[in-house]
Amino acid sequence: MDDAVMDRVLEADRVLASMREEVDVVIVGSGCGAAVAGLDLARAGKSVLMLERGGLYLPRRRDFDQREDDMFARIDGGRGLHTTENGQGALTYGGCVGGASVHYWADTWRAPKDRLDRWEREHGVEGHTEDHLRPWFELVEQTLNAHPAPPRRRNAMNRLFVEGAERAGIEWEPVVQARDDRCIDSGYCMQGCAYDGKQSQLVTHLPAALASGARLFADCDVERVLIEGGRAVGVAARFLDRRTTRPNGHRLEVRAKVVIVAAGGFATAPLLLRSNVPNPSGQLGRNLQMNPCPQLFGLFDREVVLWRGIPAAVGSMKYRLHTFDRGRYVEGGYLLHPNQLPPATLAALLPGFGAEHRRLMEAAPRIGSAIAWIDDLGSGSVRLDGEGEPIWRWSLGAADELTVRDALKKEATVLLHAGAGEVIVPDPAGTRISELKELSRLDTVDLRTGSMTFACPHPAGMCRMGRDPSTSVVDSSHEVHAVRGLYVCDPSVFPTAVSVDPSETIMAFSHVAAEGILRRMG
Amino acid sequence: MSSAPPRPPVAARHPLARRRFLAVGAIGGAALAAGGWLAARGGGEAHYASLCPAARPVVLDVKELGVLAAFCARVCPEPGGAHPGPAAVRVAERIDRELSFHTAKLRADVKAAIFLLEHGGWLHAAPTRFTRLGGPEQDAYLRRMGVEGRELERQVFSNLRLLALFFYYVDDRTWGAIRYNGPYVPRVAPPADSRPREGRLDG
Ligand SMILES: Cc1cc2nc3c(=O)[nH]c(=O)nc-3n(C[C@H](O)[C@H](O)[C@H](O)COP(=O)(O)OP(=O)(O)OC[C@H]3O[C@@H](n4cnc5c(N)ncnc54)[C@H](O)[C@@H]3O)c2cc1C
Numbered sequence: 001m002d003d004a005v006m007d008r009v010l011e012a013d014r015v016l017a018s019m020r021e022e023v024d025v026v027i028v029g030s031g032c033g034a035a036v037a038g039l040d041l042a043r044a045g046k047s048v049l050m051l052e053r054g055g056l057y058l059p060r061r062r063d064f065d066q067r068e069d070d071m072f073a074r075i076d077g078g079r080g081l082h083t084t085e086n087g088q089g090a091l092t093y094g095g096c097v098g099g100a101s102v103h104y105w106a107d108t109w110r111a112p113k114d115r116l117d118r119w120e121r122e123h124g125v126e127g128h129t130e131d132h133l134r135p136w137f138e139l140v141e142q143t144l145n146a147h148p149a150p151p152r153r154r155n156a157m158n159r160l161f162v163e164g165a166e167r168a169g170i171e172w173e174p175v176v177q178a179r180d181d182r183c184i185d186s187g188y189c190m191q192g193c194a195y196d197g198k199q200s201q202l203v204t205h206l207p208a209a210l211a212s213g214a215r216l217f218a219d220c221d222v223e224r225v226l227i228e229g230g231r232a233v234g235v236a237a238r239f240l241d242r243r244t245t246r247p248n249g250h251r252l253e254v255r256a257k258v259v260i261v262a263a264g265g266f267a268t269a270p271l272l273l274r275s276n277v278p279n280p281s282g283q284l285g286r287n288l289q290m291n292p293c294p295q296l297f298g299l300f301d302r303e304v305v306l307w308r309g310i311p312a313a314v315g316s317m318k319y320r321l322h323t324f325d326r327g328r329y330v331e332g333g334y335l336l337h338p339n340q341l342p343p344a345t346l347a348a349l350l351p352g353f354g355a356e357h358r359r360l361m362e363a364a365p366r367i368g369s370a371i372a373w374i375d376d377l378g379s380g381s382v383r384l385d386g387e388g389e390p391i392w393r394w395s396l397g398a399a400d401e402l403t404v405r406d407a408l409k410k411e412a413t414v415l416l417h418a419g420a421g422e423v424i425v426p427d428p429a430g431t432r433i434s435e436l437k438e439l440s441r442l443d444t445v446d447l448r449t450g451s452m453t454f455a456c457p458h459p460a461g462m463c464r465m466g467r468d469p470s471t472s473v474v475d476s477s478h479e480v481h482a483v484r485g486l487y488v489c490d491p492s493v494f495p496t497a498v499s500v501d502p503s504e505t506i507m508a509f510s511h512v513a514a515e516g517i518l519r520r521m522g
Numbered sequence: 523m524s525s526a527p528p529r530p531p532v533a534a535r536h537p538l539a540r541r542r543f544l545a546v547g548a549i550g551g552a553a554l555a556a557g558g559w560l561a562a563r564g565g566g567e568a569h570y571a572s573l574c575p576a577a578r579p580v581v582l583d584v585k586e587l588g589v590l591a592a593f594c595a596r597v598c599p600e601p602g603g604a605h606p607g608p609a610a611v612r613v614a615e616r617i618d619r620e621l622s623f624h625t626a627k628l629r630a631d632v633k634a635a636i637f638l639l640e641h642g643g644w645l646h647a648a649p650t651r652f653t654r655l656g657g658p659e660q661d662a663y664l665r666r667m668g669v670e671g672r673e674l675e676r677q678v679f680s681n682l683r684l685l686a687l688f689f690y691y692v693d694d695r696t697w698g699a700i701r702y703n704g705p706y707v708p709r710v711a712p713p714a715d716s717r718p719r720e721g722r723l724d725g
């Protein structure tokens with residue numbers, strides 16, 4: 001973001017008193033969902049104000065220092081420590097200007113046709129089929145400079161993944177990346193790009209929205225959507241001190257014709273619950289799916305250096321869909337990828353402790369890893385505690401457990417075929433597998449709560465879209481059935497998880513939503 | 523073969539909530555309460571303070587910090603070779619400081635976890651506190667907790683283990699031991715936002 005747009009951004013250290021604003025559209029959040037809607041509405045001449053709870057961090061301020069602790073603290077919604085109530089799911093999500101796109105991997109996928117068709121068929125979602133979304137997908141891909149990384153830019157783990165998959169007969173393909181030529185393959189995507197090479201919202205839709213007249217308040221925590229007579233009329237918010245993350249005493253009230261909540265798949269439903277949004281279907285805050293990610297590690301006799309290069313320049317779609325035989329699970333239901341982990345996160349995930357763990361870490365540069373995003377069949381929910389803080393409830397259900405075990409077997413297969421001398425399972429027993437014939441041991445590996453943790457980076461479903469107000473929360477225009485003028489523009493509206501990484505679909509959906517909002521506003 | 527999902531999955535097993543760290547059933551609860559009472563009666567401030575000397579905790583109390591430091595000493599690498607060890611890196615204090623940025627609920631969870639770690643032997647009719655055991659016994663205690671323990675014990679072990687290892691290996695003094703050559707960009711001083719976690723507590 002250059003100086004030309006910076007005067008449209010307000011940060012809490014410049015807020016000296018409580019404030020009131022009146023605008024056409026107020027947007028909660030500044031991630032993929034918010035920024036796209038903000039851009040389209042500002043371009044159409046609406047006065048747009050985006051409110052972001054997190055701080056504004058920029059490479060030119062040298063904020064992206066690539067340290068895991070500093071960067072989790074700055075850019076992750078829960079500073080890296082939020083989990084589901086039982087600790088089984090580690091929630092990774094956005095918490096700064098630009099949202100989760102600031103720490104995403106930049107893998108760029110269109111929602112598959114079968115998933116969009118299913119949402120239309122089973123949930124009555126209208127206007128979001130592949131045909132409707134195609135022009136928006138094309139526009140997003142152009143804006144994000146989305147293209148496959150050339151083979152020369154595959155890191156060692158990516159190359160091992162290709163070798164292993166080919167030997168195992170698993171088809172793989174390049175994964176489209178949202179990057180430009182400023183990307184230097186540093187491997188610090190998850191900690192926020194210090195080079196503006198990764199095409200996060202910080203370098204794409206957000207500056208464009210600001211240049212089109214939108215404004216952005218950072219460090220601004222929206223507490224409630226204001227609802228009068230069944231209509232959203234604005235929001236109530238408070239400013240936070242960035243150093244302590246506590247309220248700084250100054251408040252903000254915004255009156256608006258339209259309120260868009262784009263606080264992300266984990267945070268939007270809690271905000272609506274806190275705002276006492278009527279919930280006649282009972283579905284608000286339910287149906288949480290989040291692509292839990294089981295991962296395995298492989299010990300190689302050569303350097304892999306898991307923390308360098310583009311994380312997942314390749315992957316395999318082969319097992320994306322579950323297959324069943326007369327109702328019985330056979331295999332699939334996940335995407336398979338090479339993994340990327342910075343050292344301290346790797347340490348936290350490797351099994352064991354003391355001398356045994358030390359030996360593993362001393363071999364850290366030779367450790368590789370494969371990961372899968374599980375397309376969940378089960379789901380979770382969110383409720384508020386006495387202080388209005390969200391408590392996410394989720395645990396790995398029986399059906400997803402089968403999928404996880406199958407994914408672990410495929411990960412082990414790839415790692416062993418790629419030459420790993422030993423596959424390390426992050427279970428409490430520290431199970432090791434050194435031959436393909438031992439794969440069946442993964443059928444009994446301990447996946448119970450407290451034994452294995454799953455990163456969950458792709459939340460969806462808690463404000464699901466549908467035609468029927470008795471089974472869904474928003475209609476196909478993204479408007480909450482029960483509250484006029486209140487729209488949701490993030491993956492909370494997806495009726496289920498997408499089965500691929502969701503950011504491109506979130507952005508395409510936001511374009512559709514903004515088009516409809518503009519039509520209604522006139 | 524088809525890709526249609528079967529009937530909805532069997533209801534997910536009901537997890538013991540992290541919030542309910544102390545809700546371990548009547549017997550366990552009574553045992554822990556007795557342990558806690560004895561611990562309180564026994565005082566032990568000096569014992570706990572000695573486990574993390576000269577520390578000034580901001581969220582945890584001296585006892586909790588001491589237990590956490592003892593835990594880190596078993597979980598993280600001992601000092602030696604290229605490893606500074608968790609005491610030099612002041613891992614327990616780093617965790618304490620991190621907690622100051624979190625909700626009351628998360629802090630309460632961690633405090634309850636530390637309590638269970640120290641007094642959880644009562645659940646197995648072994649009343650000696652974790653910090654009073656010798657090194658090998660502490661390792662056996664942790665192994666029992668993490669591998670064979672009840673869900674609650676496994677949760678406690680795995681969450682504290684994660685914190686200890688993460689906050690050890692984020693410190694640049696440990697990077698030589700794992701041949702991590704570190705970030706490509708320098709850390710700015712003073713940082714744009716008063717760096718939230720402070721790189722080192724002592725420098
Ligand atoms: C580590 C990681 C890697 C990922 N990799 C990929 C990938 O390679 N490809 C891909 O497609 N997807 C990836 N994802 C997922 C993707 O980044 C997200 O799905 C997407 O960016 C979410 O966009 P969003 O707008 O829905 O929400 P977010 O980006 O989460 O934005 C919501 C914003 O709202 C703010 N907010 C929340 N509550 C409030 C409030 N009350 N008041 C004010 N502001 C509030 C939050 O701070 C946040 O910044 C990854 C995610 C993570 C965490």
